[in-house]
Amino acid sequence: MNDLVPPTEPIGSRPPPEGGERDAAGAVPSHTAERPVQTNAAGRRRLLVAGLTLAGFLALMIPAAAILAADGVGALDLVVLLAFAFGAPWTVLGLVNAGIGFAIARLARDPFAHVAPFAAAGDRRTPIRGRVAVFMTLRNEDAARAIRRLAIVRDSLAATGEGGAFDWFVLSDTSDPAIAAREESEVAAWRAAAGPGARIVYRRRTQNVGFKAGNVRDFLERWGARYEFMLPLDADSLMSGAEIVRMTRILEAHPEIGILQSLVVGAPSPSGFARIFQFGMRQGMRPYTLGAAWWTGDCGPYWGHNALVRIAPFREHCRLPVLSGGGPLSGAVLSHDQIEAVLMRRAGWEVRVLPREGGSWEDNPPTFLDFSKRDLRWCQGNLQYLHPTLVGMKGLAPTSRLQLLFAIMMFAAVPAMTLILALTPLLAATADPARFPVGAALGFYGAFLSLSLAPRALGVLDVALTPGGMAAYGGRRRFLASAAIEFVFSAFLGAAASLRLTLFILGLAFGRATVWNGQARDAHSLSWRDATRALWTTTAFGVAMTGLVLALVPAAWPIALVMCAGYLLAIPFAVLTADPAFGRALAGAGLCSIPEEITPPPEIAALGRKEGAPGTSPRAALAPSRVAA
16 A cells, blocks of 8 residues: 555544534544335336336347248348347337437426436525545556546635545556556646645555455545545546536535436547547437436436445445356456446436536547447446346345346347348348348338437437537537538447457457456547557458458348448548547548537636646636536
Protein backbone atom coordinates (compact mmCIF):
# COMPACT_ATOMS: atom_id res chain seq x y z
CA MET A 1 0.00 0.00 0.00
CA ASN A 2 1.15 3.52 -0.68
CA ASP A 3 -0.47 6.61 0.85
CA LEU A 4 0.77 10.00 -0.27
CA VAL A 5 0.66 12.91 2.19
CA PRO A 6 -2.57 12.50 4.20
CA PRO A 7 -5.35 15.09 4.17
CA THR A 8 -4.82 18.25 6.18
CA GLU A 9 -7.92 17.55 8.29
CA PRO A 10 -9.41 14.21 9.37
CA ILE A 11 -11.47 12.51 6.71
CA GLY A 12 -15.07 12.23 7.76
CA SER A 13 -14.67 14.85 10.48
CA ARG A 14 -18.06 16.43 9.85
CA PRO A 15 -20.93 15.25 12.08
CA PRO A 16 -23.37 12.60 10.87
CA PRO A 17 -26.69 13.67 9.34
CA GLU A 18 -29.21 15.24 11.65
CA GLY A 19 -30.91 12.64 13.79
CA GLY A 20 -28.31 9.98 12.94
CA GLU A 21 -25.69 8.42 15.20
CA ARG A 22 -22.77 6.34 14.02
CA ASP A 23 -22.67 2.69 14.95
CA ALA A 24 -19.70 0.85 16.43
CA ALA A 25 -18.03 0.63 13.02
CA GLY A 26 -18.40 4.35 12.42
CA ALA A 27 -21.15 4.03 9.83
CA VAL A 28 -24.41 5.90 9.87
CA PRO A 29 -27.30 3.45 10.31
CA SER A 30 -29.58 3.46 7.30
CA HIS A 31 -32.52 1.71 5.70
CA THR A 32 -32.92 -1.91 6.83
CA ALA A 33 -36.47 -2.72 5.75
CA GLU A 34 -37.39 -5.75 3.73
CA ARG A 35 -37.93 -5.29 0.01
CA PRO A 36 -41.00 -3.09 -0.45
CA VAL A 37 -44.08 -4.70 -1.93
CA GLN A 38 -44.28 -3.91 -5.64
CA THR A 39 -46.97 -1.40 -6.50
CA ASN A 40 -49.75 -2.41 -8.86
CA ALA A 41 -48.49 0.17 -11.35
CA ALA A 42 -45.00 -1.36 -11.46
CA GLY A 43 -46.44 -4.83 -11.93
CA ARG A 44 -48.72 -3.69 -14.74
CA ARG A 45 -45.88 -1.95 -16.51
CA ARG A 46 -43.74 -5.07 -16.41
CA LEU A 47 -46.57 -7.25 -17.63
CA LEU A 48 -47.14 -4.83 -20.51
CA VAL A 49 -43.46 -4.94 -21.50
CA ALA A 50 -43.42 -8.73 -21.24
CA GLY A 51 -46.53 -8.92 -23.44
CA LEU A 52 -45.18 -6.50 -26.03
CA THR A 53 -41.83 -8.30 -26.15
CA LEU A 54 -43.47 -11.70 -26.56
CA ALA A 55 -45.82 -10.35 -29.22
CA GLY A 56 -42.92 -8.78 -31.10
CA PHE A 57 -40.91 -11.98 -30.85
CA LEU A 58 -43.79 -14.04 -32.24
CA ALA A 59 -44.38 -11.44 -34.95
CA LEU A 60 -40.84 -12.15 -36.13
CA MET A 61 -40.70 -15.89 -35.54
CA ILE A 62 -43.94 -16.81 -37.30
CA PRO A 63 -43.10 -15.25 -40.69
CA ALA A 64 -39.47 -16.41 -40.37
CA ALA A 65 -40.65 -19.99 -39.88
CA ALA A 66 -43.15 -19.67 -42.73
CA ILE A 67 -40.48 -18.37 -45.13
CA LEU A 68 -38.01 -21.10 -44.21
CA ALA A 69 -40.65 -23.84 -44.49
CA ALA A 70 -42.11 -22.65 -47.79
CA ASP A 71 -40.11 -25.17 -49.82
CA GLY A 72 -39.87 -27.84 -47.13
CA VAL A 73 -38.10 -28.08 -43.80
CA GLY A 74 -34.49 -29.26 -43.73
CA ALA A 75 -31.70 -29.29 -41.18
CA LEU A 76 -30.38 -25.91 -42.36
CA ASP A 77 -33.81 -24.36 -41.92
CA LEU A 78 -34.04 -25.60 -38.35
CA VAL A 79 -30.55 -24.34 -37.46
CA VAL A 80 -31.27 -20.90 -38.89
CA LEU A 81 -34.64 -20.68 -37.14
CA LEU A 82 -33.09 -21.71 -33.81
CA ALA A 83 -30.30 -19.13 -34.22
CA PHE A 84 -32.87 -16.46 -35.03
CA ALA A 85 -34.93 -17.40 -31.96
CA PHE A 86 -31.79 -16.96 -29.88
CA GLY A 87 -30.80 -13.59 -31.34
CA ALA A 88 -34.12 -11.83 -31.91
CA PRO A 89 -35.27 -11.11 -28.31
CA TRP A 90 -32.52 -8.53 -27.73
CA THR A 91 -33.66 -6.60 -30.82
CA VAL A 92 -37.32 -6.82 -29.82
CA LEU A 93 -36.72 -5.58 -26.27
CA GLY A 94 -34.66 -2.69 -27.64
CA LEU A 95 -37.58 -1.67 -29.84
CA VAL A 96 -40.07 -2.01 -26.97
CA ASN A 97 -37.95 0.11 -24.64
CA ALA A 98 -37.37 2.77 -27.28
CA GLY A 99 -41.03 2.79 -28.34
CA ILE A 100 -42.26 3.26 -24.78
CA GLY A 101 -39.66 5.95 -24.15
CA PHE A 102 -40.61 7.79 -27.34
CA ALA A 103 -44.30 7.65 -26.42
CA ILE A 104 -43.58 9.04 -22.95
CA ALA A 105 -41.36 11.78 -24.38
CA ARG A 106 -44.07 12.87 -26.82
CA LEU A 107 -47.20 12.40 -24.71
CA ALA A 108 -46.28 13.07 -21.07
CA ARG A 109 -46.48 16.66 -19.84
CA ASP A 110 -43.16 16.19 -18.00
CA PRO A 111 -41.54 12.93 -19.19
CA PHE A 112 -38.70 13.04 -16.67
CA ALA A 113 -41.02 13.64 -13.71
CA HIS A 114 -43.36 10.92 -14.98
CA VAL A 115 -40.59 8.30 -15.00
CA ALA A 116 -38.48 9.56 -12.08
CA PRO A 117 -40.76 11.43 -9.63
CA PHE A 118 -38.22 10.86 -6.84
CA ALA A 119 -35.79 13.20 -8.62
CA ALA A 120 -37.77 16.29 -7.60
CA ALA A 121 -35.95 16.18 -4.26
CA GLY A 122 -32.75 17.12 -6.06
CA ASP A 123 -34.09 20.59 -6.83
CA ARG A 124 -34.61 21.51 -3.19
CA ARG A 125 -32.14 23.99 -1.71
CA THR A 126 -31.41 21.89 1.35
CA PRO A 127 -27.79 21.72 2.49
CA ILE A 128 -26.00 18.38 2.25
CA ARG A 129 -25.77 16.85 5.72
CA GLY A 130 -23.81 13.63 5.17
CA ARG A 131 -20.33 13.01 3.85
CA VAL A 132 -19.50 11.83 0.36
CA ALA A 133 -16.33 10.14 -0.88
CA VAL A 134 -15.53 10.84 -4.53
CA PHE A 135 -12.95 8.48 -5.97
CA MET A 136 -11.39 7.74 -9.31
CA THR A 137 -10.07 4.24 -10.05
CA LEU A 138 -6.95 4.04 -12.22
CA ARG A 139 -4.92 1.28 -13.79
CA ASN A 140 -2.06 2.24 -16.11
CA GLU A 141 -3.86 5.32 -17.39
CA ASP A 142 -2.57 8.74 -18.47
CA ALA A 143 -2.22 10.25 -14.99
CA ALA A 144 -2.30 13.91 -15.99
CA ARG A 145 -5.36 13.40 -18.14
CA ALA A 146 -7.27 11.58 -15.39
CA ILE A 147 -6.34 13.89 -12.50
CA ARG A 148 -7.26 16.94 -14.56
CA ARG A 149 -10.80 15.59 -14.89
CA LEU A 150 -11.04 14.89 -11.18
CA ALA A 151 -9.77 18.39 -10.40
CA ILE A 152 -12.46 19.89 -12.65
CA VAL A 153 -15.14 17.91 -10.79
CA ARG A 154 -13.77 19.15 -7.46
CA ASP A 155 -13.73 22.76 -8.63
CA SER A 156 -17.25 22.41 -9.99
CA LEU A 157 -18.46 21.11 -6.63
CA ALA A 158 -16.68 23.92 -4.81
CA ALA A 159 -18.53 26.41 -7.02
CA THR A 160 -21.86 25.07 -5.72
CA GLY A 161 -20.99 26.00 -2.14
CA GLU A 162 -21.37 22.37 -1.01
CA GLY A 163 -17.79 21.25 -1.60
CA GLY A 164 -17.10 20.83 2.11
CA ALA A 165 -19.19 17.64 2.19
CA PHE A 166 -16.90 15.84 -0.26
CA ASP A 167 -13.53 14.11 0.15
CA TRP A 168 -11.36 12.99 -2.74
CA PHE A 169 -9.52 9.74 -3.45
CA VAL A 170 -7.35 8.47 -6.27
CA LEU A 171 -7.42 4.67 -6.05
CA SER A 172 -4.65 3.24 -8.17
CA ASP A 173 -4.11 -0.35 -9.28
CA THR A 174 -1.33 0.67 -11.64
CA SER A 175 1.30 -2.00 -12.26
CA ASP A 176 3.81 0.16 -14.17
CA PRO A 177 6.16 1.92 -11.69
CA ALA A 178 6.79 4.81 -14.08
CA ILE A 179 3.07 5.50 -14.47
CA ALA A 180 2.62 5.16 -10.69
CA ALA A 181 5.32 7.78 -10.14
CA ARG A 182 3.49 10.15 -12.47
CA GLU A 183 0.25 9.51 -10.57
CA GLU A 184 1.91 10.46 -7.28
CA SER A 185 3.40 13.56 -8.85
CA GLU A 186 0.08 14.64 -10.39
CA VAL A 187 -1.82 14.13 -7.13
CA ALA A 188 0.83 16.04 -5.18
CA ALA A 189 0.60 18.93 -7.65
CA TRP A 190 -3.19 18.86 -7.49
CA ARG A 191 -3.15 18.93 -3.69
CA ALA A 192 -0.72 21.84 -3.69
CA ALA A 193 -2.87 23.78 -6.17
CA ALA A 194 -6.02 23.04 -4.14
CA GLY A 195 -4.50 24.76 -1.13
CA PRO A 196 -4.79 24.24 2.62
CA GLY A 197 -7.63 22.04 3.78
CA ALA A 198 -7.76 19.96 0.61
CA ARG A 199 -8.93 16.48 1.55
CA ILE A 200 -7.19 14.51 -1.22
CA VAL A 201 -5.81 10.99 -0.75
CA TYR A 202 -3.77 8.84 -3.11
CA ARG A 203 -3.61 5.09 -2.53
CA ARG A 204 -1.94 2.51 -4.72
CA ARG A 205 -2.38 -1.24 -4.44
CA THR A 206 0.57 -3.31 -5.53
CA GLN A 207 -1.66 -6.27 -6.43
CA ASN A 208 -4.70 -5.93 -8.73
CA VAL A 209 -6.76 -8.36 -6.62
CA GLY A 210 -10.38 -8.48 -7.81
CA PHE A 211 -9.70 -5.93 -10.54
CA LYS A 212 -11.79 -2.73 -10.28
CA ALA A 213 -14.35 -4.26 -7.90
CA GLY A 214 -11.48 -5.34 -5.64
CA ASN A 215 -10.08 -1.83 -5.77
CA VAL A 216 -13.43 -0.43 -4.61
CA ARG A 217 -13.75 -3.12 -1.93
CA ASP A 218 -10.37 -2.15 -0.53
CA PHE A 219 -11.57 1.46 -0.28
CA LEU A 220 -14.74 0.33 1.50
CA GLU A 221 -12.82 -1.70 4.05
CA ARG A 222 -10.35 1.09 4.78
CA TRP A 223 -12.50 4.23 4.62
CA GLY A 224 -16.09 3.25 3.88
CA ALA A 225 -17.38 3.47 7.46
CA ARG A 226 -16.58 7.20 7.52
CA TYR A 227 -18.99 8.10 4.71
CA GLU A 228 -22.66 7.92 3.86
CA PHE A 229 -22.21 7.92 0.07
CA MET A 230 -19.57 7.26 -2.55
CA LEU A 231 -19.27 8.53 -6.12
CA PRO A 232 -17.13 6.20 -8.27
CA LEU A 233 -15.52 7.77 -11.33
CA ASP A 234 -13.55 6.17 -14.15
CA ALA A 235 -10.40 7.67 -15.61
CA ASP A 236 -12.46 9.33 -18.37
CA SER A 237 -15.38 10.44 -16.17
CA LEU A 238 -16.48 14.04 -15.85
CA MET A 239 -19.44 15.37 -13.84
CA SER A 240 -20.82 18.76 -12.94
CA GLY A 241 -20.95 19.77 -9.31
CA ALA A 242 -24.57 20.82 -9.70
CA GLU A 243 -25.56 17.32 -10.85
CA ILE A 244 -23.64 15.65 -8.03
CA VAL A 245 -25.32 17.92 -5.49
CA ARG A 246 -28.74 17.09 -6.95
CA MET A 247 -28.03 13.38 -6.74
CA THR A 248 -26.85 13.68 -3.14
CA ARG A 249 -30.00 15.56 -2.17
CA ILE A 250 -32.11 12.85 -3.80
CA LEU A 251 -30.44 10.08 -1.79
CA GLU A 252 -30.71 12.06 1.43
CA ALA A 253 -34.42 12.64 0.80
CA HIS A 254 -35.06 9.01 -0.25
CA PRO A 255 -33.44 6.61 2.22
CA GLU A 256 -34.87 3.65 0.31
CA ILE A 257 -32.57 4.25 -2.70
CA GLY A 258 -29.25 2.42 -2.55
CA ILE A 259 -27.81 3.31 -5.96
CA LEU A 260 -28.64 6.32 -8.12
CA GLN A 261 -27.17 6.07 -11.61
CA SER A 262 -26.81 9.16 -13.79
CA LEU A 263 -27.29 8.96 -17.54
CA VAL A 264 -23.72 9.08 -18.85
CA VAL A 265 -23.21 10.53 -22.34
CA GLY A 266 -20.15 11.02 -24.50
CA ALA A 267 -18.05 14.16 -24.17
CA PRO A 268 -17.04 16.13 -27.29
CA SER A 269 -14.18 14.45 -29.13
CA PRO A 270 -11.89 15.34 -32.05
CA SER A 271 -11.94 11.68 -33.14
CA GLY A 272 -14.16 11.04 -36.14
CA PHE A 273 -15.04 7.57 -34.89
CA ALA A 274 -16.00 8.82 -31.43
CA ARG A 275 -17.99 11.76 -32.84
CA ILE A 276 -20.20 9.58 -35.02
CA PHE A 277 -20.52 6.82 -32.43
CA GLN A 278 -21.58 9.08 -29.59
CA PHE A 279 -23.98 11.01 -31.85
CA GLY A 280 -25.76 7.73 -32.56
CA MET A 281 -25.61 6.60 -28.94
CA ARG A 282 -27.11 9.91 -27.87
CA GLN A 283 -30.14 9.38 -30.09
CA GLY A 284 -30.60 5.73 -29.18
CA MET A 285 -30.02 6.09 -25.44
CA ARG A 286 -32.58 8.82 -24.86
CA PRO A 287 -35.79 6.92 -25.69
CA TYR A 288 -34.32 3.55 -24.69
CA THR A 289 -33.30 4.65 -21.19
CA LEU A 290 -36.53 6.54 -20.62
CA GLY A 291 -38.57 3.49 -21.59
CA ALA A 292 -36.43 1.05 -19.61
CA ALA A 293 -36.55 3.24 -16.50
CA TRP A 294 -40.36 3.40 -16.78
CA TRP A 295 -40.77 -0.35 -16.25
CA THR A 296 -37.63 -1.49 -14.45
CA GLY A 297 -38.26 1.17 -11.78
CA ASP A 298 -36.51 0.17 -8.58
CA CYS A 299 -34.49 -2.54 -10.40
CA GLY A 300 -32.55 -0.03 -12.47
CA PRO A 301 -29.06 -0.36 -13.96
CA TYR A 302 -25.69 0.39 -12.41
CA TRP A 303 -22.78 1.08 -14.73
CA GLY A 304 -20.06 1.23 -12.09
CA HIS A 305 -19.24 4.92 -12.45
CA ASN A 306 -20.88 8.36 -12.43
CA ALA A 307 -23.36 7.00 -9.88
CA LEU A 308 -24.05 7.87 -6.25
CA VAL A 309 -24.01 4.83 -3.97
CA ARG A 310 -25.15 4.45 -0.37
CA ILE A 311 -22.10 2.91 1.25
CA ALA A 312 -23.48 0.98 4.25
CA PRO A 313 -25.73 -1.44 2.29
CA PHE A 314 -23.29 -1.66 -0.61
CA ARG A 315 -20.50 -2.62 1.75
CA GLU A 316 -22.65 -5.18 3.54
CA HIS A 317 -24.60 -6.77 0.69
CA CYS A 318 -22.63 -6.28 -2.54
CA ARG A 319 -19.47 -8.27 -1.87
CA LEU A 320 -18.73 -10.27 -5.01
CA PRO A 321 -17.92 -13.97 -5.03
CA VAL A 322 -14.83 -15.48 -6.64
CA LEU A 323 -16.08 -17.78 -9.38
CA SER A 324 -14.84 -21.33 -9.03
CA GLY A 325 -13.25 -23.44 -11.74
CA GLY A 326 -10.77 -22.59 -14.45
CA GLY A 327 -10.88 -20.71 -17.72
CA PRO A 328 -11.83 -17.16 -18.69
CA LEU A 329 -15.31 -17.27 -17.10
CA SER A 330 -13.99 -18.06 -13.62
CA GLY A 331 -12.12 -16.02 -11.01
CA ALA A 332 -12.96 -12.43 -10.16
CA VAL A 333 -16.20 -11.00 -11.53
CA LEU A 334 -15.22 -8.60 -14.30
CA SER A 335 -18.57 -6.97 -15.17
CA HIS A 336 -19.19 -6.33 -11.51
CA ASP A 337 -21.65 -3.44 -11.76
CA GLN A 338 -24.82 -5.27 -12.76
CA ILE A 339 -24.19 -8.00 -10.18
CA GLU A 340 -23.79 -5.33 -7.52
CA ALA A 341 -27.06 -3.78 -8.67
CA VAL A 342 -29.05 -7.00 -8.35
CA LEU A 343 -27.46 -7.76 -4.96
CA MET A 344 -28.41 -4.29 -3.73
CA ARG A 345 -31.98 -4.87 -4.91
CA ARG A 346 -32.07 -8.32 -3.32
CA ALA A 347 -31.21 -6.72 0.01
CA GLY A 348 -34.29 -4.49 -0.24
CA TRP A 349 -32.71 -1.31 -1.62
CA GLU A 350 -33.86 0.46 -4.73
CA VAL A 351 -31.56 0.96 -7.72
CA ARG A 352 -32.67 3.95 -9.77
CA VAL A 353 -31.50 5.70 -12.91
CA LEU A 354 -31.93 9.37 -13.81
CA PRO A 355 -33.13 9.11 -17.45
CA ARG A 356 -32.11 12.64 -18.38
CA GLU A 357 -29.03 14.02 -20.08
CA GLY A 358 -26.96 16.61 -18.32
CA GLY A 359 -23.93 16.92 -16.11
CA SER A 360 -22.50 13.41 -16.56
CA TRP A 361 -19.97 12.53 -19.27
CA GLU A 362 -17.40 9.99 -20.34
CA ASP A 363 -15.06 9.57 -23.30
CA ASN A 364 -15.89 7.15 -26.09
CA PRO A 365 -13.18 5.02 -27.76
CA PRO A 366 -11.35 7.04 -30.45
CA THR A 367 -10.93 4.20 -32.98
CA PHE A 368 -12.71 1.04 -34.01
CA LEU A 369 -9.97 -1.14 -32.53
CA ASP A 370 -10.21 0.65 -29.17
CA PHE A 371 -13.98 0.22 -29.30
CA SER A 372 -13.60 -3.47 -30.11
CA LYS A 373 -11.13 -4.09 -27.28
CA ARG A 374 -13.57 -2.54 -24.83
CA ASP A 375 -16.42 -4.57 -26.31
CA LEU A 376 -14.50 -7.82 -25.89
CA ARG A 377 -13.78 -7.01 -22.24
CA TRP A 378 -17.47 -6.33 -21.62
CA CYS A 379 -18.38 -9.50 -23.50
CA GLN A 380 -16.17 -11.70 -21.33
CA GLY A 381 -17.47 -10.02 -18.19
CA ASN A 382 -21.14 -10.37 -19.15
CA LEU A 383 -20.76 -14.01 -20.15
CA GLN A 384 -19.44 -14.71 -16.66
CA TYR A 385 -23.05 -14.31 -15.56
CA LEU A 386 -23.55 -17.83 -16.96
CA HIS A 387 -21.44 -19.21 -14.09
CA PRO A 388 -23.59 -21.32 -11.72
CA THR A 389 -22.62 -19.10 -8.79
CA LEU A 390 -24.20 -16.07 -10.46
CA VAL A 391 -27.00 -17.53 -12.55
CA GLY A 392 -28.10 -19.57 -9.54
CA MET A 393 -28.19 -16.72 -7.01
CA LYS A 394 -31.23 -17.06 -4.76
CA GLY A 395 -33.66 -14.35 -3.78
CA LEU A 396 -33.25 -12.11 -6.83
CA ALA A 397 -36.21 -10.07 -8.01
CA PRO A 398 -37.64 -11.39 -11.33
CA THR A 399 -36.73 -8.13 -13.05
CA SER A 400 -33.16 -8.48 -11.78
CA ARG A 401 -32.91 -11.97 -13.28
CA LEU A 402 -34.25 -10.63 -16.57
CA GLN A 403 -31.58 -7.90 -16.55
CA LEU A 404 -28.83 -10.49 -16.12
CA LEU A 405 -30.33 -12.59 -18.91
CA PHE A 406 -30.38 -9.69 -21.34
CA ALA A 407 -26.86 -8.66 -20.31
CA ILE A 408 -25.82 -12.13 -21.49
CA MET A 409 -27.99 -11.97 -24.62
CA MET A 410 -26.50 -8.61 -25.56
CA PHE A 411 -23.35 -10.48 -26.60
CA ALA A 412 -24.48 -14.10 -26.96
CA ALA A 413 -26.95 -13.09 -29.68
CA VAL A 414 -24.12 -11.87 -31.92
CA PRO A 415 -22.77 -15.33 -32.90
CA ALA A 416 -26.34 -16.46 -33.62
CA MET A 417 -26.85 -13.67 -36.12
CA THR A 418 -23.41 -14.23 -37.64
CA LEU A 419 -24.26 -17.91 -38.08
CA ILE A 420 -27.43 -16.97 -39.96
CA LEU A 421 -25.43 -14.84 -42.37
CA ALA A 422 -22.86 -17.62 -42.87
CA LEU A 423 -25.60 -20.14 -43.70
CA THR A 424 -27.59 -17.84 -45.99
CA PRO A 425 -25.69 -18.75 -49.21
CA LEU A 426 -26.25 -22.46 -48.51
CA LEU A 427 -29.94 -21.82 -47.84
CA ALA A 428 -30.25 -19.91 -51.09
CA ALA A 429 -28.44 -22.65 -53.02
CA THR A 430 -30.61 -25.47 -51.65
CA ALA A 431 -33.93 -23.63 -51.89
CA ASP A 432 -36.50 -24.61 -54.51
CA PRO A 433 -36.70 -21.51 -56.78
CA ALA A 434 -40.27 -22.32 -57.71
CA ARG A 435 -41.49 -22.47 -54.12
CA PHE A 436 -39.18 -20.24 -52.08
CA PRO A 437 -40.64 -16.72 -51.55
CA VAL A 438 -37.62 -14.60 -52.45
CA GLY A 439 -39.55 -11.31 -52.21
CA ALA A 440 -40.92 -12.16 -48.79
CA ALA A 441 -37.46 -13.15 -47.56
CA LEU A 442 -35.93 -9.87 -48.72
CA GLY A 443 -38.81 -7.92 -47.21
CA PHE A 444 -38.35 -9.74 -43.91
CA TYR A 445 -34.63 -8.98 -43.90
CA GLY A 446 -35.33 -5.30 -44.53
CA ALA A 447 -37.97 -5.21 -41.80
CA PHE A 448 -35.66 -6.82 -39.25
CA LEU A 449 -32.85 -4.43 -40.14
CA SER A 450 -35.26 -1.52 -39.67
CA LEU A 451 -36.26 -2.83 -36.25
CA SER A 452 -32.60 -2.98 -35.26
CA LEU A 453 -32.13 0.66 -36.19
CA ALA A 454 -35.47 1.81 -34.74
CA PRO A 455 -34.17 3.01 -31.32
CA ARG A 456 -31.81 5.45 -33.06
CA ALA A 457 -34.49 6.47 -35.53
CA LEU A 458 -36.92 7.22 -32.71
CA GLY A 459 -34.24 9.27 -30.97
CA VAL A 460 -33.67 11.28 -34.14
CA LEU A 461 -37.42 11.79 -34.55
CA ASP A 462 -37.75 12.88 -30.92
CA VAL A 463 -35.10 15.57 -31.40
CA ALA A 464 -36.70 16.68 -34.68
CA LEU A 465 -40.10 17.06 -32.98
CA THR A 466 -38.76 18.90 -29.94
CA PRO A 467 -38.77 22.71 -30.27
CA GLY A 468 -35.14 23.80 -30.47
CA GLY A 469 -34.00 20.17 -30.47
CA MET A 470 -32.13 20.22 -33.77
CA ALA A 471 -30.70 23.68 -33.03
CA ALA A 472 -28.94 22.17 -30.02
CA TYR A 473 -27.05 19.91 -32.45
CA GLY A 474 -26.06 22.68 -34.84
CA GLY A 475 -29.23 23.17 -36.85
CA ARG A 476 -31.66 21.13 -38.93
CA ARG A 477 -29.45 20.46 -41.95
CA ARG A 478 -26.42 19.47 -39.93
CA PHE A 479 -28.50 17.30 -37.62
CA LEU A 480 -30.23 15.40 -40.41
CA ALA A 481 -26.98 14.98 -42.35
CA SER A 482 -25.31 13.70 -39.19
CA ALA A 483 -28.14 11.21 -38.66
CA ALA A 484 -27.67 9.89 -42.20
CA ILE A 485 -23.91 9.54 -41.67
CA GLU A 486 -24.49 7.71 -38.40
CA PHE A 487 -26.91 5.22 -39.95
CA VAL A 488 -24.32 4.22 -42.55
CA PHE A 489 -21.60 4.19 -39.89
CA SER A 490 -23.63 1.90 -37.61
CA ALA A 491 -24.14 -0.61 -40.41
CA PHE A 492 -20.39 -0.85 -41.03
CA LEU A 493 -19.62 -0.87 -37.33
CA GLY A 494 -22.10 -3.66 -36.64
CA ALA A 495 -20.63 -5.90 -39.31
CA ALA A 496 -17.00 -5.29 -38.36
CA ALA A 497 -17.67 -5.77 -34.63
CA SER A 498 -19.91 -8.82 -34.97
CA LEU A 499 -17.32 -11.16 -36.44
CA ARG A 500 -14.66 -10.14 -33.91
CA LEU A 501 -17.15 -10.78 -31.11
CA THR A 502 -18.15 -14.13 -32.62
CA LEU A 503 -14.55 -15.31 -32.91
CA PHE A 504 -13.80 -14.08 -29.40
CA ILE A 505 -16.78 -15.95 -27.91
CA LEU A 506 -15.68 -19.10 -29.72
CA GLY A 507 -12.19 -18.54 -28.32
CA LEU A 508 -13.53 -18.36 -24.76
CA ALA A 509 -14.43 -22.03 -25.07
CA PHE A 510 -10.76 -22.76 -25.65
CA GLY A 511 -9.46 -20.62 -22.79
CA ARG A 512 -8.85 -17.39 -24.68
CA ALA A 513 -9.33 -14.26 -22.56
CA THR A 514 -8.83 -10.54 -22.90
CA VAL A 515 -6.71 -8.29 -20.69
CA TRP A 516 -8.30 -5.63 -18.45
CA ASN A 517 -5.88 -2.72 -18.49
CA GLY A 518 -5.57 0.97 -19.33
CA GLN A 519 -7.38 2.23 -22.43
CA ALA A 520 -6.49 4.59 -25.25
CA ARG A 521 -8.83 7.57 -24.79
CA ASP A 522 -7.37 10.36 -26.94
CA ALA A 523 -7.77 10.63 -30.70
CA HIS A 524 -5.04 8.92 -32.68
CA SER A 525 -4.56 7.52 -36.16
CA LEU A 526 -4.64 3.84 -37.07
CA SER A 527 -2.12 2.43 -39.52
CA TRP A 528 -3.14 0.20 -42.40
CA ARG A 529 -0.81 -2.44 -41.02
CA ASP A 530 -2.46 -2.50 -37.59
CA ALA A 531 -5.94 -2.46 -39.08
CA THR A 532 -5.09 -5.31 -41.44
CA ARG A 533 -3.54 -7.37 -38.66
CA ALA A 534 -6.68 -6.98 -36.55
CA LEU A 535 -9.34 -7.23 -39.26
CA TRP A 536 -8.04 -9.55 -41.96
CA THR A 537 -10.33 -12.32 -40.70
CA THR A 538 -13.31 -9.99 -41.00
CA THR A 539 -12.40 -9.16 -44.58
CA ALA A 540 -11.79 -12.82 -45.37
CA PHE A 541 -15.23 -13.67 -44.01
CA GLY A 542 -16.79 -11.06 -46.29
CA VAL A 543 -14.86 -12.38 -49.29
CA ALA A 544 -15.90 -15.96 -48.48
CA MET A 545 -19.57 -15.05 -48.12
CA THR A 546 -19.59 -13.04 -51.33
CA GLY A 547 -17.73 -15.79 -53.15
CA LEU A 548 -20.19 -18.41 -51.97
CA VAL A 549 -23.11 -16.36 -53.26
CA LEU A 550 -21.43 -15.81 -56.62
CA ALA A 551 -20.69 -19.53 -56.91
CA LEU A 552 -24.02 -20.87 -55.67
CA VAL A 553 -26.56 -18.13 -56.53
CA PRO A 554 -24.92 -15.77 -59.06
CA ALA A 555 -28.07 -13.73 -59.59
CA ALA A 556 -28.03 -12.64 -55.94
CA TRP A 557 -24.67 -10.83 -56.16
CA PRO A 558 -26.12 -7.31 -55.56
CA ILE A 559 -27.73 -8.51 -52.34
CA ALA A 560 -24.50 -10.22 -51.30
CA LEU A 561 -22.50 -7.03 -51.77
CA VAL A 562 -24.95 -5.04 -49.64
CA MET A 563 -25.01 -7.65 -46.87
CA CYS A 564 -21.23 -8.16 -46.87
CA ALA A 565 -20.07 -4.58 -47.45
CA GLY A 566 -19.33 -4.04 -43.75
CA TYR A 567 -17.07 -7.08 -43.70
CA LEU A 568 -15.38 -6.39 -47.03
CA LEU A 569 -14.58 -2.77 -46.12
CA ALA A 570 -13.78 -3.28 -42.43
CA ILE A 571 -10.11 -2.34 -42.81
CA PRO A 572 -10.60 0.97 -44.68
CA PHE A 573 -13.55 1.74 -42.38
CA ALA A 574 -11.29 1.42 -39.32
CA VAL A 575 -8.47 3.46 -40.86
CA LEU A 576 -10.69 6.25 -42.22
CA THR A 577 -12.72 6.80 -39.07
CA ALA A 578 -9.52 6.99 -36.99
CA ASP A 579 -7.82 9.48 -39.32
CA PRO A 580 -7.42 12.85 -37.52
CA ALA A 581 -8.10 14.63 -40.82
CA PHE A 582 -11.48 12.90 -40.99
CA GLY A 583 -12.32 14.06 -37.47
CA ARG A 584 -11.25 17.63 -38.32
CA ALA A 585 -13.40 17.57 -41.45
CA LEU A 586 -16.47 16.50 -39.50
CA ALA A 587 -15.86 19.12 -36.82
CA GLY A 588 -15.20 21.82 -39.42
CA ALA A 589 -18.49 21.05 -41.14
CA GLY A 590 -20.33 20.90 -37.82
CA LEU A 591 -21.34 17.28 -38.44
CA CYS A 592 -22.08 14.77 -35.67
CA SER A 593 -21.84 17.52 -33.09
CA ILE A 594 -23.51 17.11 -29.72
CA PRO A 595 -25.13 19.83 -27.59
CA GLU A 596 -22.07 20.11 -25.31
CA GLU A 597 -20.00 21.05 -28.35
CA ILE A 598 -22.44 23.70 -29.54
CA THR A 599 -22.96 25.20 -26.07
CA PRO A 600 -20.23 23.85 -23.77
CA PRO A 601 -21.11 23.56 -20.07
CA PRO A 602 -18.44 25.05 -17.76
CA GLU A 603 -16.92 21.62 -17.05
CA ILE A 604 -16.56 20.80 -20.75
CA ALA A 605 -15.16 24.27 -21.42
CA ALA A 606 -12.60 23.80 -18.65
CA LEU A 607 -11.63 20.41 -20.06
CA GLY A 608 -11.05 21.89 -23.49
CA ARG A 609 -8.64 24.55 -22.31
CA LYS A 610 -4.90 23.97 -22.41
CA GLU A 611 -3.45 23.45 -19.00
CA GLY A 612 -1.51 26.46 -17.79
CA ALA A 613 -2.81 28.89 -20.40
CA PRO A 614 -3.50 32.40 -19.03
CA GLY A 615 -6.99 32.86 -17.68
CA THR A 616 -8.01 29.27 -18.27
CA SER A 617 -7.97 27.71 -14.82
CA PRO A 618 -10.75 25.17 -14.30
CA ARG A 619 -11.89 27.02 -11.17
CA ALA A 620 -12.40 30.25 -13.10
CA ALA A 621 -14.25 28.48 -15.89
CA LEU A 622 -16.56 26.77 -13.44
CA ALA A 623 -17.57 29.83 -11.43
CA PRO A 624 -20.96 30.19 -13.21
CA SER A 625 -22.12 26.79 -11.93
CA ARG A 626 -22.42 28.24 -8.41
CA VAL A 627 -25.71 29.77 -9.45
CA ALA A 628 -26.94 26.59 -11.14
CA ALA A 629 -26.58 24.54 -7.97
